[in-house]
Amino acid sequence: MSSAGTPERADSARVVESFGPRRVLRPSVKVLPEQARAHNRSLVLQTLYRSGPLSRADLARETGLTRVTIGDLVGELIAESLAHELGVRIDATRPGKPATLVDLHRDGHRIVGLDLSDTDVFRGALIDLNGTILQRRDADARGLTGDEATAAVVELARSLVELADRPLLGIGVGSPGIVDLSGTVLSAPNRGWVDEALQARLEREFATPVIVANDANAAALAEYGFGGASADLMLITVGYGVGAGLLLDGTPLFGSRFAAGEIGHVVVGTDGGDACACGKRGCLETWLAVPRLTARLDSGLDRETVLRQAGERLGIALAPIVGALNLSEVVLSGPPALLEGALAAATVETLRQRTMAQFHGELTVRMTSLGEDIVMRGTAVMVLSARLGVS
Amino acid sequence: MSSAGTPERADSARVVESFGPRRVLRPSVKVLPEQARAHNRSLVLQTLYRSGPLSRADLARETGLTRVTIGDLVGELIAESLAHELGVRIDATRPGKPATLVDLHRDGHRIVGLDLSDTDVFRGALIDLNGTILQRRDADARGLTGDEATAAVVELARSLVELADRPLLGIGVGSPGIVDLSGTVLSAPNRGWVDEALQARLEREFATPVIVANDANAAALAEYGFGGASADLMLITVGYGVGAGLLLDGTPLFGSRFAAGEIGHVVVGTDGGDACACGKRGCLETWLAVPRLTARLDSGLDRETVLRQAGERLGIALAPIVGALNLSEVVLSGPPALLEGALAAATVETLRQRTMAQFHGELTVRMTSLGEDIVMRGTAVMVLSARLGVS
DNA sequence: TTTGTTAGTACACCTTACGAACAAACATTT
DNA sequence: AAATGTTTGTTCGTAAGGTGTACTAACAAA
Known part of the structure; x- marks a missing residue:
């Protein structure tokens, strides 16, 4: 190692994303037995989360691990009160020793989820491990920017943390704008945030795991985790602006500058369009954002025509994306009165006309089933994933 | 077991470690020590591949594993003749026992790569571990369909396998059409292939690892592995048809039906266009495919105008994709006389006009530097990744 | 009561990676 | 020339993880 770098420098115990000139194979990180154990532990947690109460033997069959190992891992989880025994199974049809059921301690932890996507209000909720919203708290957010906005977020979080009657699994936050992997809001024009380290701030404040992510990404995760969506999914959020969250093989896509999903200011079509605040003409937002739609509807234009055109x-705009990614599911989130019906129908129709239909036999475009809680429940998925998921 | 006192304490202590990665709950597979070993073994292989000859101590520093473990792993690799010692390092400036350098046995193995993307000819090459093409063999492919085409592929592979003077690491094939993860060509209209199990066939024939993938995906891998491209990349192939290969974080994207990248028949613009063989009007292929372009140029239209319009x-077509995926690099592959210059310039200009430029400050659109060998060298990357890479 | 099945655990064993210690081989200093 | 220090690579014993085998407990069916 004479030419490149000094050997002594490499005392850091792991290989970070070092950019070699020719990275055919992606340098990864070493795996120790300890991490293998953590992986298997997560596997047990996930299996329990998905498949409800199970016996240790069930877990062994499901995961492929042996009953011995499962017994050990379950013991560890019970000791940490992440799981607990429910007593013997009453299903007495089978011979043999009756199974003692084990389940996640679903009522033993709480998640705090915050939705900062609305212009006027910060929404928050206390959520259990099933994603059920137990309590809600809102905070007026009109006109809040910079430190003021941050302070309001912290206070809203505090009110919910204090409400929690069980240990907190974590805090999840869905924020508008560009959010990097460390939970720093790189840019959120509406709040005047630039490089706002929201996740670090909340972690310091509450000494609890916090995950801050883009609101549309959180919504996509909610649709996947609680809405029954597939693992390849594009979620379109229509509100004051237009955004998108992309899930590929169950993993959120972030993009090279963490700006994936920012499709609001992509120009649509080759026939002009209205002027946009960004300076261009015919951006997707000029066709689809709620203020534009309502303005058109109020101006007396035919409702059906306006909505069909928006769709x-x-x-x-979606056709090249659906084609390139071979997506099979597009979910819309926003005011149902506007999005449902004509708009969604026109969207799917246009998609079929402009892409190769045979590759998308099951292409669906539908409204979310999670309503206004979609972002908050998505943040719960993020927390669950970080705390229980596989690394 | 948790030796850390109360459950609550152990709980929050674990938080920090299992934190960071964002992956949704996804049933995974158990990890045994054996697989952890395989992972670390791959890590060593990758490090050697990237950083040339290294001593065992270098490897230990680079990977974070101990010299002991590295010694063991390297011994294993040498025993399999995947690696070999090069003698002591001549760099005598440092004190201490001189290091014995270890490197991949780069000249100890061969890869056979096939490129089936051309209408008229099947291209093949014998390739070494550095991706250098050692020998070439072509086969006439005009009009070949079905079993005939398959037989020609097998024979071309055989001629190259027989040429190999070293053990074969594997055979890589880049095929047009839709290819699933098992290397079955689900659909390749030009060859009349439907559910053609090409990979299985070749594996049976040569008793060697074979990887069959879409040609555009292979090309994208080549650009990443040998062309100096970043890990987020869209590669556009322009030829008889138009296709694309997408690399996200270094991993090829396949799509829900393995049809990702099939953008040739996405309708572009809202102002009509020429009729396409697929039945629609204004597909990307009608603007960009080589036969269409040459026809227009031959018809006496201004060359600059034709190419700018195509660009x-x-x-x-790319604007929504680049925006949604936050791509920073688009690479073109095809006839340089057509793609370079006006066409590429018009493409990048249009992209900047139709997306949010600030998210793409470094957005580049360029020709590939790998020329006609791009697919074959991409298949070498696939083989290298499968044989040496992390699973 | 006997037989067969299922659940969960105890124990020995294998694999993996680590830390400590050491010899070999060199440069530098005394 | 000898002593000192540095770096390399190996040997040895140890800790952690998971498995396989064998065991007990608890039940149904004959």
Whole structure:
């Protein structure tokens, strides 16, 4: 190692994302037995989370691990009160020793989820491990920017943390704007945030795991985790602006600058369009954002025509994406009165007309089933994933 | 077991470690020590591949593993003749026992790569571990379909396998059409292939690891592995048809039906266009495919105008994709005389006009530097990744 | 009561990686 | 020339993880 780098420097115990000139194979990180154990532990947690109460033998069959190992891991989880025994199974049809059921301690922990996507209000909720919202708290957010906005977020979080009657699994936050992997809001124009280290701030404040992510990504995770969506999914959020969250093989896509999903200011079509605040003409937002839609509807234009046109434009914008990613599911989130019906129908119709239909036999475009809670429940998924998921 | 006192304490202590990665709950597979070993073994292979000859101590520093473990792993690799010692390092400036350098046995193995993307010819090459093409063999492919085409592929592979003077690491094939993860060509209209199990066939024939993948995906891997491209990349292939290969974080994207990248028949723009063989009007192929371009140029239209228009249309089609995925690099593969210059310039210009430029400050659109060998060298990357890479 | 099945655990064993210690081989200093 | 210090690579014993085998407990069916 004479030419490149000094050997002594490499005392750091792991290989970080070092950019070699020719990275055919991706340098990874060493794996120790300890991490293998953590992986298997997560596997047990996930299996319990998905498949409800199970016996240790069930877990062994499901995971492929032996009953011995499962017994050990379950013991560890019970000792940490992440899991607990429910007593013997009453299903007495089978011979043999009756199984003692084990389950996640679903009522033993709470999650705090915050949704900062609305212009006027910060929404928060206390959520259990099933994603059920137990309590809600809102905070007025009109006009809040910079430190003021941050302070309001902290206070809203505090009110919910104090409400929690069980140990907190973590705090999840869905924020508008560009959010990097460390939970720093790189840019959120509406709040005047630039490089706002929201996750670090909340972690310091509450000494609890915190995950801050983009609101549309959180929504996509909610649709996957609680909405029954598939693992390849594009979720379109329509509100004051237009955004998207992309899930590929169950993993959120972030993009090279963490700006994946920012499709609001992509120009749609080749026939002009209205002027946009960004300076261009015909951005997707000029066709689809709620203020634009309501303005058009209020101006007396035919409702059906306006909504169909918006749906068509969405379809035009999505067609290359759906084609390139071979997506089979697009979910819309926003005011149902606007999105449902004509708009969604026009979108799917346009998509079919502009892509190779045979690759998308099951292409669906539908409204979310999670309503206004989608982002908050998505943040719960993020916390669950970070605390229980596989690394 | 938790030797850390109360459950609550152990709980929050574990938090920090299991934190960071963002992956949704996804049933995974158990990890045994054996697989951890395989992972670390791959880590050593990758480090050697990237950083040339290294001593065992270098490897230990680089990977974070101990010299002991590295010694063991290297011994294993040498026993399999995947690696070999090069003698002591001549760099005598440092004190201490001189290091014995170890490197991949780069000249100890061969890869056979096949490129089936051309209409008229099947291209093949014998490739070494550095991706250098040692020998070439072509086969006439005009009009070949079905079993005939398959037989020609097998024979081309055989001629190259027989040429190999070293043990074969594997055979890589880049095929047009839709290819699933098992290397079955689900659909390749030009060859009349439907559910053609090409990979299985070749594996049976040569008793060697074989990887069959889509040609555009292979090309994208080549650009990443040998062309100096970043890990987030879209590679556009322009030829008889138009296709794309997507690399996200270094991993090829396949899509829900393995049809990711099939953008040739996405309709571009909202102002009509020529009729396409697929039945629609204004597909990307009608603007960009080589036969269409040459026809237009031959018809006496202004060369600059024709190429600029094609580039604009490509930009229009790519804008939503680049925006949604936050891509920073687009690479073109095809006839340089057509793609370089006006066409590429118009593409990048259009992209900047139709997306949010600030998210793509470094957005580049360029020709591949690998020329006609791009697919074959990409198949070498696939083989290298499968044989040496992390699973 | 006997037989067969299922659940969960105890124990020995294998694999993996680590830390400590050491010899070999060199440069530098005394 | 000898002593000192540095670096390399190996040997040895140890800790952690998981498995396989064998065991007990608890039940149903004959």
